[in-house]
Amino acid sequence: MCLAIPGRIEEILDEDLQLAKANVSGVRRTINIGLVHDEDEKIEVGDWVLIHVGFAMSKIDEAEAVTQLKALEEIGEAYEQELRELSVSRIE
Amino acid sequence: MKYVNEFRDAKIAQAVAAQIATLADPQRHYKVMEICGGHTHTIYRHGIKDLLPESIELVHGPGCPVCVLPMGRVDDGIAVAEHPEVIFTCFGDMMRVPGSKGSLLEIKARGADVRMVYSPLDALRIARENPDREVVFFAIGFETTAPSTALTLRRAKREGIKNFSVFCNHVTIVPPVRALLDSPDLRLDAFIGPGHVSTVIGCRPYEFISADYGKPVAVAGFEPLDLLQSIMMLMQQLADGRCEVENQYSRIVPWEGNLAALKSMSEVFELRPFFEWRGLGFIAQSALKLSPAYAEFDSELRFSVPGVRVADPKACQCGEVLKGVLKPWECRVFGTSCTPEHPLGTLMVSSEGACAAYFNFGRKSREREPVGAGE
Numbered sequence: 001m002c003l004a005i006p007g008r009i010e011e012i013l014d015e016d017l018q019l020a021k022a023n024v025s026g027v028r029r030t031i032n033i034g035l036v037h038d039e040d041e042k043i044e045v046g047d048w049v050l051i052h053v054g055f056a057m058s059k060i061d062e063a064e065a066v067t068q069l070k071a072l073e074e075i076g077e078a079y080e081q082e083l084r085e086l087s088v089s090r091i092e
Numbered sequence: 093m094k095y096v097n098e099f100r101d102a103k104i105a106q107a108v109a110a111q112i113a114t115l116a117d118p119q120r121h122y123k124v125m126e127i128c129g130g131h132t133h134t135i136y137r138h139g140i141k142d143l144l145p146e147s148i149e150l151v152h153g154p155g156c157p158v159c160v161l162p163m164g165r166v167d168d169g170i171a172v173a174e175h176p177e178v179i180f181t182c183f184g185d186m187m188r189v190p191g192s193k194g195s196l197l198e199i200k201a202r203g204a205d206v207r208m209v210y211s212p213l214d215a216l217r218i219a220r221e222n223p224d225r226e227v228v229f230f231a232i233g234f235e236t237t238a239p240s241t242a243l244t245l246r247r248a249k250r251e252g253i254k255n256f257s258v259f260c261n262h263v264t265i266v267p268p269v270r271a272l273l274d275s276p277d278l279r280l281d282a283f284i285g286p287g288h289v290s291t292v293i294g295c296r297p298y299e300f301i302s303a304d305y306g307k308p309v310a311v312a313g314f315e316p317l318d319l320l321q322s323i324m325m326l327m328q329q330l331a332d333g334r335c336e337v338e339n340q341y342s343r344i345v346p347w348e349g350n351l352a353a354l355k356s357m358s359e360v361f362e363l364r365p366f367f368e369w370r371g372l373g374f375i376a377q378s379a380l381k382l383s384p385a386y387a388e389f390d391s392e393l394r395f396s397v398p399g400v401r402v403a404d405p406k407a408c409q410c411g412e413v414l415k416g417v418l419k420p421w422e423c424r425v426f427g428t429s430c431t432p433e434h435p436l437g438t439l440m441v442s443s444e445g446a447c448a449a450y451f452n453f454g455r456k457s458r459e460r461e462p463v464g465a466g467e
Binding site for chain 1 (some may be wrong): 129130133137156157158159183184185208209210211212213214217220233236237239240244247288291292314315343350352353357442443444
C-alpha cells in the first residue's frame, strides 16, 4: 500500500466529487483528484499523476512517469500485487 | 529507454559514488538514516551500500507504516472485526500482520467478514452497498495516506452515511525521528528524508533536525541515483560543516507541501496525546485520531476495543531493527522462524520492511541488478 504509481488521466468523470478515470499500466480505474485539482492548477485529460490508495498525490511530467513505471515494473511482485489490488477497486 | 537513463546511467552513478568517496573522511564513521521504507527497498534492491565507502553506514528508519504498528492495535482491529455485524476493510499488507492471537487473514478463514480494499473510498462504497452492516476501515499510514482517509470521511459526512467508521492508526513522521535523535542508543550523522510523505508535508517540518540537533537532511526520490545524489548532498554538507534541509526530490516535492492535503487533515484529524510505536514505545503527539467534528465516524467510540498493550514475542527483535540498533540479519529469528511466508514480526510482512527487503534482495548480492545494468 505504500507505493505511489503513475497513471494517466483519461477522463474527468465528476467535477463535484472530483473523480477521474486513470490508466495505470493498462488498468483503468476511477480515482479521486481532490488533492491536486484546484482553481490554480486543474488536472486535464492526458496529465500524469502519482496515485496512492486511489488518490492522485502529485501531478508529474511524462519523463518522471516513464522513469517511475520502469522502476515499478522492475520491482516485480510488489507492483503486480498493487495492480491486482487496484484492479478490484471500484471507486464511485 | 531514454528517460530512465538519466537516473540509471552507470557512469553518472559511478561519478556520484566517486564524489561521495572524496567527501567522506576515512577516519570517521558516518551513520546515515533513511527514514522511509521505500528507500530501504531501493537500497537493498540496487546494492547502494556496495557503491559507498566503508566509512558510510546506512541505518534503516521507522518509515514503514505496517512495521511500526504495535501488536495491541492489531488485536484491537481484530476485536472489532469479530463483531458479527461488521465488514472489516483494510489494505492488503495488513491482512498478514500477526496479532497476539493470529492475523486478520486467520480470523477471515474462521468466518469473520474481512475484505481487502485498495482505497478507503472502496470501503465507503462497500458501506453504501451494505446499509444493514457496519463497515469499518482500518486506516494506517503516515501523512502520505492520511489525506485520503480525510477526504473519504468528508465524503461520508456529506452523504450522511451512518454505517461507516474508521479505526484510525495514522501516524506522523516527525515525532519518531525526534525520539530517535533523543535516543542514547543511536548516534546518527545525517538523514535521508522521505519522498512521498514530503509531497504532503513539504520540507519545513524537518528543519528542527538541522536547527535543534545540528544534523543535515536531504529529502530524496526513489531511484538509485536519487539516493546516491542525496547521500552526496549530505556528505557535502558534513564536509562543509553545514547542516540544512535540502530537497533532492524537488521535481515532485514542493517545499511547502500539499496545502489541500494539509487542510483536509487539520479538519478531520487531531493529534492523540500519545501513541505506541513498535520498538519505540509511547511517543507524545505522534498519531492522529478523528476530530470532534468527525467523532461519529470513530470506530473506537462506536465499538469497544480492548486497548491492551501487548508485548512482541520474545524471539522477535523488530524493535531493535526499527530503531536501527540491529541490522535485519542480526535478529535471532531472521530467515529461520521468521520469513516473508511466515512472518513473526511486521518488518518481514511488508515489502517496505527492512527484513523483507533484505531477505528478498540483500542476501542475493551476486544476482542483484546493479545501477546502470541493462540499459
